[in-house]
Amino acid sequence: MRVVIDKDSGFCFGVVHAIEAAEKALREEGHLFCLGDIVHNNEEVRRLEEKGLQIIDEETFDKLRDARVLIRAHGEPPRTYAKAEQNRVELIDATCQxxxxxxxxxxxxxxxxxxxxxxxxxxxxxxxxxxxxxxxxxxxxxxxxxxxxxxxxxxxxxxxxxxxxxxxxxxxxxxxxxxxxxxxxxxxxxxxxxxHDTICRRVANRARQIQEFAVQYEAVIFVSGEKSSNGLYLFDLCRQINPRSYFVSHLGQLDDIPFEGISSVGICGATSTPMWLMQRVAEVLAAK
Ligand code: SF4
Known part of the structure; x- marks a missing residue:
């Protein structure tokens, strides 16, 4: 089976910046709070949690005092900044530009x-x-x-x-x-x-690119977290152009896909899908 990973899939610069900011802070102190999932991908969140990242919700954030908290690429409303100032919470602001x-x-x-x-x-x-x-x-x-x-x-x-x-x-x-x-x-x-046209170019360009990629293979494995809006949108585009497109958020789901008779598979993903996860998928498929 020929297995190809889409070179244009994977983290956008906004997500790369947020993860780099988290990893830098974790190297310095070994622990960091992040308000909400740093990226809509459970596998990547788990990897960072093992390094000391702690995802918190708004209620927990409101109770924090004298702590450091990462603001992810999605950004936050003004209320969050006001609350941080009031509670002496230092923000590492990784809101995408x-x-x-x-x-x-x-x-x-x-x-x-x-x-x-x-x-x-x-x-x-x-x-x-x-x-x-x-x-x-x-x-x-x-x-x-x-x-x-x-x-x-x-x-x-x-x-x-x-x-x-x-x-x-x-x-x-x-x-x-x-x-x-x-x-x-x-x-x-x-x-x-x-x-105003405010759809991110990284997302807008992906629509055309992903369909050009998906049409070239007999089957497509789309790797993404289930909570990623960008993932659900891009997967839908894959499915429109290639009905044999499968949504996978973890490796265990590969066992449910009927690969009999398929000789080529394209692997792609969202702007929140880590490259290492697509590579793991490729390794599993190559062994089939
Ligand atoms: S706007 Fe969103 S999709 Fe675009 S680069 Fe920033 S985080 Fe990524």
């Missing part, structure tokens, strides 16, 4: 919209860590939409500025922009609508 810029842009738009009785609309997954951080820039007043079907939440007689979570689908975002534009046009108020 792309997310940081988006947070600042949304904060500026929120102030502008507030003055104009307008709305900030965010295309994203409700409750996702990045979206929580983005909503925090709007004092929770932003409107989160996850598809065209959610657009009834928007008032098309008031100004609106639209942004996207960085890891969302370009296709769905394009549909949302078109639908919002058409609803504003229908009431003759198209000048009230403004949108």
């Amino acid at each position: 792309v997310v940081l810029k988006l947070q600042r842009d949304i904060a500026a738009s929120y102030r502008r919209m507030k003055a104009a009785d307008g709305q900030v609309v965010i295309y994203g997954k409700q409750g996702h860590a990045e979206v929580v951080g983005l909503l925090g820039q709007t004092c929770q007043e932003g409107i989160v939409v996850s598809s065209v079907g959610d657009l009834d939440k928007v008032d098309f007689h008031r100004p609106a500025v639209l942004y996207s979570q960085t890891t969302q689908s370009v296709e769905e975002y394009t549909k949302i922009i078109a639908e919002m534009r058409s609803r504003f046009q229908a009431v003759g108020l198209e000048t009230l609508f403004e949108y």
Whole structure:
């Protein structure tokens, strides 16, 4: 069986930066708190936990005093920074630069919209860590939409500025922009609508690349954590182009895949999938 790993899969620079920051702090002190999973991949989280990383939730974070806490690439709302200052918690801020810029842009738009009785609309997954951080820039007043079907939440007689979570689908975002534009046009108020393309290039480019990769093999093993939005999105694209695509989050799941008669397998993954895990998958397949 020919087994090939996609060279473009694996950690994006935002995740690499967060993991490097964690490993540096762990080398210095042997222990570090991280607010939420550092990356949506249980295998990588487990590897870092063995080095002393301790994942905590918001409730535990609120009780910490005089500690060091890593902020992951997804970023955090302003509340987290205020709480840290109040409780003498030192933050190692590994918010991805792309997310940081988006947070600042949304904060500026929120102030502008507030003055104009307008709305900030965010295309994203409700409750996702990045979206929580983005909503925090709007004092929770932003409107989160996850598809065209959610657009009834928007008032098309008031100004609106639209942004996207960085890891969302370009296709769905394009549909949302078109639908919002058409609803504003229908009431003759198209000048009230403004949108920004804030899908991370690392994610947007992956859509085309992953389909070009997936179509070349008889079967595709897509390696990703189940909580990764980017993983679920990219897997869906793989499956559209190659119906024999299988989602795998740990090695044990390889036993359930029918490999009989398959002579070539492509291995790929999300921006949160570690290369070492895809290599382990390749080793297991090579031994079959
Ligand atoms: S996907 Fe893009 S925005 Fe998100 S962490 Fe990676 S580089 Fe940053």
